[in-house]
Amino acid sequence: METLEFQSEARQLLQLMIHSIYSNKDTFLRELVSNASDALDKLRLESFRDKDMQVDTDDLHIVVESDPSERTLTVRDNGIGMTREDVVRLIGTIAKSGTAEFLKQLKEQQSASGSSDLIGQFGIGFYSSFMVADKVTLVTKHPHAEKGVRWESTGEATYTIDDVDDAPQGTSVTLHLKPSDDEDKLPDYTEPAKIREIVKRYSDFITWPVRLGGEDINSRKALWARPASEVTEEEYAEFYRHISHDWNAPLETIRMQAEGTFEYQALLFLPAQAPLDLFMRDGKRGVQLYVKRVFIMDDCAELMPEYLRFVKGVVDAADLSLNVSREILQQDRQIQLMRRRLVKKVLSSIKSLQSSRPDDYRKLWGEVGAALKEGLLSDHDNRDAILEVCSFASTHSDSELTTLAAYVSRMKEGQEHIYYMTGDSRVAVENSPHLEALRAKGYEVLILTDTIDEMWVDSVPAFDGKSFQSVAKGQVDLETEEEKSAAAAKAEEFAALLEWMKGVLEAEVKEVRLSSRLTTSPACVVGDSYDITPTLEKMYKAMGQ
Ligand code: ADP
Ligand code: MG
Numbered sequence: 001m002e003t004l005e006f007q008s009e010a011r012q013l014l015q016l017m018i019h020s021i022y023s024n025k026d027t028f029l030r031e032l033v034s035n036a037s038d039a040l041d042k043l044r045l046e047s048f049r050d051k052d053m054q055v056d057t058d059d060l061h062i063v064v065e066s067d068p069s070e071r072t073l074t075v076r077d078n079g080i081g082m083t084r085e086d087v088v089r090l091i092g093t094i095a096k097s098g099t100a101e102f103l104k105q106l107k108e109q110q111s112a113s114g115s116s117d118l119i120g121q122f123g124i125g126f127y128s129s130f131m132v133a134d135k136v137t138l139v140t141k142h143p144h145a146e147k148g149v150r151w152e153s154t155g156e157a158t159y160t161i162d163d164v165d166d167a168p169q170g171t172s173v174t175l176h177l178k179p180s181d182d183e184d185k186l187p188d189y190t191e192p193a194k195i196r197e198i199v200k201r202y203s204d205f206i207t208w209p210v211r212l213g214g215e216d217i218n219s220r221k222a223l224w225a226r227p228a229s230e231v232t233e234e235e236y237a238e239f240y241r242h243i244s245h246d247w248n249a250p251l252e253t254i255r256m257q258a259e260g261t262f263e264y265q266a267l268l269f270l271p272a273q274a275p276l277d278l279f280m281r282d283g284k285r286g287v288q289l290y291v292k293r294v295f296i297m298d299d300c301a302e303l304m305p306e307y308l309r310f311v312k313g314v315v316d317a318a319d320l321s322l323n324v325s326r327e328i329l330q331q332d333r334q335i336q337l338m339r340r341r342l343v344k345k346v347l348s349s350i351k352s353l354q355s356s357r358p359d360d361y362r363k364l365w366g367e368v369g370a371a372l373k374e375g376l377l378s379d380h381d382n383r384d385a386i387l388e389v390c391s392f393a394s395t396h397s398d399s400e401l402t403t404l405a406a407y408v409s410r411m412k413e414g415q416e417h418i419y420y421m422t423g424d425s426r427v428a429v430e431n432s433p434h435l436e437a438l439r440a441k442g443y444e445v446l447i448l449t450d451t452i453d454e455m456w457v458d459s460v461p462a463f464d465g466k467s468f469q470s471v472a473k474g475q476v477d478l479e480t481e482e483e484k485s486a487a488a489a490k491a492e493e494f495a496a497l498l499e500w501m502k503g504v505l506e507a508e509v510k511e512v513r514l515s516s517r518l519t520t521s522p523a524c525v526v527g528d529s530y531d532i533t534p535t536l537e538k539m540y541k542a543m544g545q
Helices: 008-018 027-049 084-092 099-113 117-121 125-131 192-203 233-244 326-331 333-356 358-372 380-389 404-409 426-430 433-441 451-459 481-493 495-504 534-542
Strands: 002-005 062-067 072-077 133-141 148-153 158-164 170-177 210-212 252-258 264-270 287-291 294-297 312-317 391-394 397-403 418-422 445-448 466-470
Touching: 008 099, 008 125, 027 062, 027 072, 027 125, 027 170, 027 192, 027 233, 027 294, 062 192, 084 133, 084 148, 084 158, 125 133, 125 170, 192 210, 192 233, 233 264, 233 312, 252 333, 264 333, 312 333, 326 333, 333 358, 333 380, 358 380, 358 391, 380 404, 391 404, 397 404, 404 418, 418 433, 418 451, 426 445, 433 445, 445 451, 481 495
Parallel strands: 062 210, 287 312, 418 445, 418 466
Antiparallel strands: 002 158, 062 072, 072 170, 133 148, 133 170, 148 158, 252 264, 264 312, 287 294, 391 397, 391 445
């Protein structure tokens, strides 16, 4: 037997569980059933791919067992199991992207407000067992391993790990429940009625049978295959939690169905809160692929473009092979068509939120808008649809964002362009002398402060036939004919001065000219139309270019 130490992040998370922050401790069972279900999915897939694998897949299932006299509760599956290395890596460390960031934010938030909503953003997983147990024993066997493994821990700094000769295929997790007179006042989790209630509430849609006393206690109905009118909000919310690990209810549920030559059903969700890994390099994509109710893969990039990575859900296609691989998906024309329809549906759902539930739309935009705007660069086909659901800060209001349609509706007589200015912050933009002439004319200016803004404004030609025009670049064309000839006369009058200034500033500037932009500042520096902007320049420098 070996005693090993938990990785430090794992230890921190365990401490959070032991001194539990969750009011709802019942959810530990959901996590264990969910892991068992994943393990069964994996075994089935593995057996499709590897015909030589010696495993029995005839009766894949999950069993929950309790022993009131011993105060133990066991969740067992005959799924893929884990090798010894798997156990050390998967249970002893936390490999998930964003864990460190999550723990940091959690600490900051707890010291700020004492609340812990944030933890809902993070799949609490296996460690949640320690909310209700003071010791956990896991026995597991992987089909490729010769022997089984027993893992045990009290959730403190260490765990033990040992070989087991006669472990059955799959995994069993046994919780040694905390004493019931504990200050936590835990319900009796060995009580069959309690177990049944929790499984029904959280895991009813799990496609594998969950058995208690020889009886199946979940209905195993895939939500996306049931008539929409029969599925309750709570059921959708539970399912969303299952696939997203986000404990908040989804902001919007989207269902789609296609019949005919290529049949599929989709159940998609828009989040109320951005996933923590939204801007991380190895963040998740979100949509799972099923074929006829059988789970095929997570994070299916072929079904949802990167800029919609905050969309979570399931797509169940009837006409694909269970053996389908990423390579096949990438080349499949039907998949491409399906993806196109999914994208359009997501964008149109956001659009209808905008008109029917403006508060929810604003919430969504605040959470995921910066990701969505990436689509302006990558998805030319849907550019207009994306522009329609974008919102921006503008000089029209200090607090409210505006849509482009609203901007256009306020455009002044004779105004041809949508004016914008990019910068690090609203204050920086507002204090810029570039805004003065437009302000004087009463023109509204969009204030763009996200990094991505610099890039899309250069590549998106127009909205509703109105081109985007930076107020910081080139000649902003604001003059009438009269003003123009007056300006020409002035330029002549000041020609000598300008020539002299140009000589003095030769190393610094390309040109010196009179401007009609400024009303209160004496001078300002502008970029050429084709020059990169100062913010982009900074970005390139930061990237080492
Ligand atoms: P998550 O399920 O989000 O990955 P968990 O903490 O719930 O995180 O589980 C960590 C990992 O441990 C899982 O990803 C899986 O690889 C492994 N694991 C947990 N339970 C089981 C199980 N019953 N059978 C096989 N592997 C499991
Ligand atoms: Mg899990």
